[in-house]
Amino acid sequence: MSMAPTSPLVERRAEKAVATALEDTRVVLVEGPRQAGKTTLVRKFVNDQRPFLSLDDPAILASAKNDPVGFIRNLQGAVIDEIQRAPELMLVIKQSVDTNTAPGRFLLTGSANVMALPTIGDSLAGRIEIVELFPFAQSELLDRSGDALDRFFSNEPLRVADAVVGQDLAELVSRGGYPEAIGRKDARRRAKWFNDYLTLILDRDVRDIATIEQLEKLPLLVRLLAEQSGQLSNHANIASALQISRATVGRYIETLERMFLIDTLPPWFSNRISRLIKTPKHHFLDSGLLAALRQFSPVPPQADPDRFGPLLESFVGAELRKLIGWSEARVTLSHFRTKDGDEVDFVLEDQQGRVVGIEVKASATLRRGDFSGLRKLEAAAGDKFVRGLVLHDHDGLRPVSERISGVPVSVLWST
Known part of the structure; x- marks a missing residue:
């Protein structure tokens, strides 16, 4: 398997x-984790009316x-990089774009x-469009x-x-998407690179957006969350391990979410099933x-x-x-788990309430029990259930019922 392209092309x-938003919106914010490519992207929109200013x-x-006030007052517009480092600029930008309502002034x-952030809130409501930029998706890398x-x-x-x-799949997964x-x-x-990246964020960037009383606990929290990734959240256990309060754990996790390091997946629920777990999950x-x-080494996944x-x-x-971020359909992401242990890793739900369930298995061979969670979700969603997929380490399609199949992971980017 060849390496995916990594050039700025x-x-x-x-x-x-971003280009569309700048045509009709006064302020456009591109947000996402550090080193995802935001600066490279916004530099394409620099011009005489929008000079580039980096708060780094x-x-x-x-x-x-x-x-x-003086910083913004004489700007017709600007591309301002890393705005979280000076959030006080946001209120001044609001005043500026209320005076001059031309679209595309600030990127x-x-x-x-x-x-x-508490100091920002809804101050730019109606004046700003937010575009998310995460690390590369496979569909981007493969065009x-x-x-x-x-x-x-x-x-x-x-x-x-x-x-x-x-x-090949193990290596693809262990690389991730950061350029x-x-x-x-x-x-x-x-x-x-990843360890240095994390150190930089936890040592410096956290201070820009949160007051952390015991900063030395954050790296330990991140490593605990890594060991529990994909499991039901248990703030009590984490609090006990770190010797901090559950409330503090919640605040720290919220900070990591705001920095796009982790994603909290809420539970999906239905009145058709009363015995549902209502605990969220955390994913990196x-x-x-x-x-x-x-410390995962990409050996053949069947070995471990x-x-x-x-x-x-x-x-x-x-x-x-990432796919949700650029889809025109508004889709929410959650997880499904019953008190009997049946689960579906990801539930996609659109605005019409239609549901797609996705279960993930590391094995090449699928067994009957691997589909039990999807069958329970199908029963709970009724006629709103569109399809259920088990994504696994295999190269073929395996239908098990009219609406449930086993498919390769590459279905996420196949044309």
């Missing part, structure tokens, strides 16, 4: 969304924080969810259509091609980072399916989150 699906530059940051990037969600919700048979299996990490062929060098938003934290399973599940979850 990879077309980002978010670029079209100490002199520019000092100017913005010391005199935010911002944020490596944190700045709209969730595919990226319309998997539309196909999942259609009644058409799924196309399965270019299956990635065995060691810098993908470019490192040596697994040890990738792990070094990049399987490469999770692989580094868990218990270690590979959580990584593959996070990989699929991240791919789904």
Whole structure:
């Protein structure tokens, strides 16, 4: 299997969304994790009316924080990188775009969810469009259509091609989607990059968006979450292990979410089934980072399916989150689990309430029990159930009922 391309020539699906938003919206914010490619993307929109200003530059940051009104006052527009480093600029930008309502004046990037900051709130409501940019999706790297969600919700048979299996799949998952990490062929060098990346974020970036009383606990929390990725959240156990309160664990996890390191998956529920677990799950938003934290070596996955399973599940979850980000259909992502232990890793639900269930298995062989959670979800969703898929380490399609099939993981990016 050849390495996916990693040059800046990879077309980002978010670029079209940004260009469209700048045509009719006063402020556009591109947000996502550090090193996902936000700066590369927004530099394409720099011009004489929108100069590039990076708040990672100490002199520019000092100017913005010391005199935010003066910083913005003389700008016709600007591309401002890493806006979370000076959130006080947001209120001044609001005043500026209320005075001059021309579209496309400010293009911002944020490596944190700045709209969730208490000082910002809804101040830019009606004036801002947010475009998410995550690390590369496989459909971007392979220049595919990226319309998997539309196909999942259609009644058409799924196309399965270019299956990635065995060691190739393990290597794909352990690389993740960050451009810098993908470019490192040596697994040890990738792990070094991920560890340095995490240290930078937890040592510096956290301070921009949150007040953390015991900063030294954060790396330990991240590693605990890595060991529990894909499992039901248990704040009490984490609090006990770290010797902090459950409330503090909740605040710390919320901070990691706002920095796009982890994703909290709420439970899906239905009145048809009363015995449902209502506990969320946490997933890492990049399987490469999770692989580094868990010190996973991409041996053939059959040799260690218990270690590979959580990584593959996070990989699929991240791919789904990216597909949702650029889909025109508004789709929510959740998980399904009954008190009897039947579960579905991911539940996609559109605005009409239609449901697609996705279960992830690291094995090449599927057994009858692997479909039990999807059957329970089908019963709970009734006629709203469109299809159920078990994504696994195999290259073929295996129908088990009219609406439930086993499919290769590559169904997420097959054309």
